[in-house]
Amino acid sequence: MKLIIAVIKPFKLEEVRDALKDIGIQGLMVSEVKGYGRQDGHSEVYRGAEYTVSFVPKLKLEIVVADKDASKTVETISEVAKTGKIGDGKIFVSPIESALRIRTDEKNDDAI
Amino acid sequence: MKLIIAVIKPFKLEEVRDALKDIGIQGLMVSEVKGYGRQDGHSEVYRGAEYTVSFVPKLKLEIVVADKDASKTVETISEVAKTGKIGDGKIFVSPIESALRIRTDEKNDDAI
Amino acid sequence: MKLIIAVIKPFKLEEVRDALKDIGIQGLMVSEVKGYGRQDGHSEVYRGAEYTVSFVPKLKLEIVVADKDASKTVETISEVAKTGKIGDGKIFVSPIESALRIRTDEKNDDAI
Amino acid sequence: MMMQFNPMFKKKEQRMSKLLFLSTAVLGLSSTTLFADGHTQDYSESGYFIFNTLLFLIGGFLVMWMAAGFAMLETGLVRSKNASTQLLKNVALFSLASIAYFIVGFNLMYPGDGWIIDGWMGGFSLTGLEPAGVGADGVDLTYASVGSDFFFQLMFCAATASIVSGTVAERVKLWPFLIFTIVLTGIFYPISASWQWGGGWLSEAGFSDFAGSTVVHATGAAAALAGAMVIGARHGRYKDDGSVIPMPGSNLPLATLGMFILWLGWFGFNGGSQLAMGTIGDVADVSRIFANTNTAAAGGAVAALILTQIMYGKADLTMVLNGALAGLVSITAEPLMPSLGLATIIGAIGGVIIVFSVPLLDRLKIDDVVGAISVHGIAGIWGTLAVVLSNSDASFGTQLLGTVSICVFTFVVSYIAWMILDMLMGAKVSEESEVEGLDKTELGIEAYPDFSK
Amino acid sequence: MMMQFNPMFKKKEQRMSKLLFLSTAVLGLSSTTLFADGHTQDYSESGYFIFNTLLFLIGGFLVMWMAAGFAMLETGLVRSKNASTQLLKNVALFSLASIAYFIVGFNLMYPGDGWIIDGWMGGFSLTGLEPAGVGADGVDLTYASVGSDFFFQLMFCAATASIVSGTVAERVKLWPFLIFTIVLTGIFYPISASWQWGGGWLSEAGFSDFAGSTVVHATGAAAALAGAMVIGARHGRYKDDGSVIPMPGSNLPLATLGMFILWLGWFGFNGGSQLAMGTIGDVADVSRIFANTNTAAAGGAVAALILTQIMYGKADLTMVLNGALAGLVSITAEPLMPSLGLATIIGAIGGVIIVFSVPLLDRLKIDDVVGAISVHGIAGIWGTLAVVLSNSDASFGTQLLGTVSICVFTFVVSYIAWMILDMLMGAKVSEESEVEGLDKTELGIEAYPDFSK
Amino acid sequence: MMMQFNPMFKKKEQRMSKLLFLSTAVLGLSSTTLFADGHTQDYSESGYFIFNTLLFLIGGFLVMWMAAGFAMLETGLVRSKNASTQLLKNVALFSLASIAYFIVGFNLMYPGDGWIIDGWMGGFSLTGLEPAGVGADGVDLTYASVGSDFFFQLMFCAATASIVSGTVAERVKLWPFLIFTIVLTGIFYPISASWQWGGGWLSEAGFSDFAGSTVVHATGAAAALAGAMVIGARHGRYKDDGSVIPMPGSNLPLATLGMFILWLGWFGFNGGSQLAMGTIGDVADVSRIFANTNTAAAGGAVAALILTQIMYGKADLTMVLNGALAGLVSITAEPLMPSLGLATIIGAIGGVIIVFSVPLLDRLKIDDVVGAISVHGIAGIWGTLAVVLSNSDASFGTQLLGTVSICVFTFVVSYIAWMILDMLMGAKVSEESEVEGLDKTELGIEAYPDFSK
Ligand SMILES: Nc1ncnc2c1ncn2[C@@H]1O[C@H](COP(=O)(O)OP(=O)(O)O)[C@@H](O)[C@H]1O
């Protein structure tokens, strides 16, 4: 199994979710992160003092999928989350050694 | 070492924490996530418009443990977090290559 | 590539960020977590009832780097985030199999 | 270009018809001519009535504002997953109290000659106000307009219900709570209040409760206590090993705002209860009351501040909020007679009381989310007894009789009402609903949907 | 040690110069001597003026407080990413309204003899107040001080603009909105209001709108509707398949606080519109108005509560808030004449109306963020027509004429103004700006920067 | 079924004993008979006293409400990790000020004939009010009841302390701050205020400060400045490279609510400072003051809005809030004499001032969390000098003398007090405590525990 970590622009969430459902991905988790990359904050003035907002809010999706589903998941997210503008985000893939569904004790691919 | 990623129902946190302490797990981190899986949101009416709440709030635990402790950690969480109702969550295990305790520069198993 | 997971004290964020920029790390994400380890909460009185705050707020950094940059990244964080007091946090390293920049479809090391 | 004398036409038509009304009314009674006819208006007759009515209107809107204070205090002290529900309860209880008091409460509380059981229970009738444009012959010149009086008294009734909602928060079901509110504000409170303020047996007995330490506050607390006992504690609040699990309020700025609103409203609560300000003595008394009310609140806050600092090593904000309110409740039975110094001390003792009472109730496993039983009940009884410190007309025995009889009555009827509601519809939400939060299960609407929780 | 008679020196110099003023003023007119010269002051002449002025001052500050109510209500009902902008709009609109009403609005609305087009359009001039220390010969003894009247009327004008900001929230650009506010409060509102309250053609026609269900509320709603139509809905609000995507308010405690503030302020709004309290009849009428205003709000809240519970299975807090406000708007055209029972029913019908009107507007793809068009517009028209239920001087035809003519006028001129603003500077922010939130793109400041969103 | 004349029994016993009081009091002094004996009450004697007292009561509760305004403003402008502490400080400072002013402040400030050093320092004694049920022979008929005056003046004293808490937020230790509050409100403020309002040397010199631009606001700012200098800036606020690190306020809706509360309260602050409303001239003056106060706030807000938009490209909400408050402070020294136009301009200049003053203080590394030194100090001095624009009795030299002498005095004694506190107990929390947040280290209670931060 693979853990797919995708960082996306927050307003793309609903679209990505719908697209993943369409290709049969049946679970994921989302959390709020702040990040930087090429898109590197912006400067604001607050009460006369200039400052840089160093981090841009993003959403991080974490999705565990069976090995066979990994590439199509990555592709789907990539397509839907793309705006072509800086800050679209990244997708990383890392290995998962085991999975367990707490409710039923199903294991690995069955647990996803 | 292993990274154990457990998604659980929020109200189970204290119980899981206590159980892990009991089996000697000495550190972890928790973050708030929203997710879906089999448990797939529910519909509400807001000001006369029906809509679906797509994500369910969960807690994600991340615990790095020595290889030998991995399975008992998974088992303990699984036991304590189980309610038998949909949405109990999942536990994933992935490999960790190295660990470092910032304060003391201890490494790997000593750092956990 | 490696995923570096660093748990640090919240007020160290800006310093760590600056140090990482200095060594050429061009992207990362931060999220808020609560955790415990050696530093194990503290007890408070609320309306006459004593209780234990079980979790300490921390920040989690997640940074994907090329294999060659992994160790210097770990070292840099470790140096800058160290206060020598309990609760300084930990750094874990895990493998990443692939990376993709959504905007450009660049892959792996180019995507970081 | 500058306009000096702007002839005002606003709402001319109403103005005109009013003048006609007045001419008739006034001409029949007074030898002075109306301003419209010769620029004079005699106040020797109407002034007292006007001033008193104005006092009720100002006092009334200040006490109405306390509804917002209770709403904010309580919502700030519940966990965010129950915040929307707490808001809804507060809006709904105030609205239902307004209607119940108009339909039955007011006349039940002030029966005049219409007692069903003399001195014990008044009669049932809708509230009627004076007709629009009433004249001197249509009003009681020694008092104030019925409309203003009703408005003012209504707010006291609603406050009683607000007290309950804080105690039983985070677990009571919406509709049983609202039905209890209707019964409390339409029946229970008016009956016990009639004993004193309606001229009933307690007032005959010489009981003294200026603005309602017992009649309003301890009454609300007794109803709340009954509710807390019937419904039980929040899930997970008391562990088997006897330890108490704190469930910290989610929004302390809101709770503090609520406290300040209540503090402000209390000037209307106590000051308006002078019932008159049309003479030098009355208006000076109202001033005394304002000053004493303020200093008692200050005393309560400072006492709780110092005490929690000493006892726990850290000052406890929520206790300080409760302390200020306890100071206010304590002075409410007699805000007029004490000197500033005595008022400060009476309030401070109120503040001390709650610092001990709040954990005591917890030890008894009576789960009072916002501390209302301590603040309004224990401090309310203290305040009622403390009347004897400054008011030589009051006797300890009668004060005790009054507060005990009203508290017991309210507790018993409330207990029965809660029991019936619990049997009929279940008064408490399910454990799962508690864990998920009432906002999700009862209302389906989060209070702060944009913030993660 | 205790000080009984504290000779007060505070601001002695002002006090002294004032006494001189007064002596001159009073001595010229009255045979009673001033207190400083012999301890009496004759109120047969000045009392009416003083009481009325006091009513305006109290009423005025209560209505001013409604500006905070609108700000909190609206900020609580927008998403947190637009909250700072909503706050800024509310502070700015109130400030700009204050200035615009002083520079043109007030005299345009109350032209006295200075109409440009008789009964239809007043003249343009700065507002001037009576000089400091004015005497009896410098004021209209049958009314109240110009300063107090201006202060009171200004608040109504500002309320009109507040209504608009709620509807067009989360997407209108800051400056076009503020420019619209200036035009609305300086020109549009004063003109249509002059038709009725300035003694213009509508008041001649016999239209009756006591405190402004139409003159203020429906006017604001008409301007808001025009804005909503020109600017369009929020991005993503209406899906192509006809479904409506809710965008829940981010802070319901704040919204509820706003509602309570408005409820409180409404006593000033309606009560102050009696325009007098210096006689028994007037002050008793103000009391009736307070009582009726309160019960109508209660009726509206309870109606929305019960209806949403029945229709959706769960009570809807935001609808209950809207319901209470709709009750208030509904009673505003005639808060004096109805009995408490009728007032409750009028308010309740207002509450029922908005439960149907809010989703109806959504079906028409008119995106009204806080429900202002329903609350102030539909319920405002209802309230205006409901005058005939209790006021025998009012005819249905004239009421209809009045509300239609004012709404149509305001809608048309507002629509034109919004169109011009849209052409000149674009009234709506970009889609990206909407998605990121106006706080980031328009202001560069987050409302809750410490909380993750 | 409808009840027309409801004989009221509420609190009958108090009512009755009061009537006895009154009969004695009134009969001894006046030839008119009491209403109870023949339905008339003579107001030629008591009316002035009643109206003035009422002004103080209304003004007083409005200014009391400002305590909530300061609490909300400051809590909204600190980071959430310090919010509970800021709340506690505000509740505690108001409470302590209430007690300190009663024990020493009031009589120290208004010594009457009891100066220790004539015109410079009054005496020490507890405040005593008139006895309950006082009659005409027990009061100063040309003024108002002592209770109402004390109540009103107390609120000004508390406001002074509130100003300080905003500046030194997020780093001052709780107890040193509270001890400073006691000294400031019990001693420092009463002394300097006595110079002017107590009839001391400044008032003799012809200084004019109607409601306290200097006596209250600049005084608070001077004490705050001293505190900021002794305690130093927040950790990390000023970088070595000269750059300023913003620490954005955590809850701007709360801050905006605070601003609105202050705006509302200011009508009491300035309007009540007329000290009388029992004559046509007085009540018309109060009206002028209300109108001018409102328009000055509007001017300040609009000026800051336009200026920040131009200077930074984006309007700055927190500056607009400060701007409105600066407008209010600026008009406070003379809210009566200016025309509406001049008042708007005076307020607008106040708004302009703070836009420059806030970053200037930062350049001087004076860390003022909420901008209080600029708003209350710089704008306060501006307002004091601006008196000469409309009040021909005031001279620039005397105005300068007054504001400089009070500011210097307050600054010096405050600096000494802060130094002593710092030496004795350390005035500033540790760096670690700052980083973790005072809520955790000083109080052990989070303001928003449910939201992640
Ligand atoms: N090396 C990295 N490790 C972890 N997260 C990263 C890394 N680089 C970028 N990110 C995340 O991806 C987001 C988008 O990356 P960015 O470089 O700004 O955009 P783009 O991919 O369009 O060049 C960042 O805000 C950050 O949250």
Ligand SMILES: Nc1ncnc2c1ncn2[C@@H]1O[C@H](COP(=O)(O)OP(=O)(O)O)[C@@H](O)[C@H]1O
């Ligand atoms: N494939 C997945 N990858 C990541 N997280 C998942 C995945 N499937 C489920 N989850 C997380 O686990 C939670 C519970 O899963 P769900 O399927 O609803 O319950 P159950 O395990 O009882 O069937 C989800 O809300 C989601 O946060």
Ligand SMILES: Nc1ncnc2c1ncn2[C@@H]1O[C@H](COP(=O)(O)OP(=O)(O)O)[C@@H](O)[C@H]1O
């Ligand atoms: N085994 C672990 N797995 C995951 N996170 C951990 C683990 N141990 C510690 N942490 C995280 O690191 C933080 C600091 O660890 P702690 O042991 O308290 O400090 P120190 O490293 O100074 O001994 C904890 O609060 C927790 O968030």
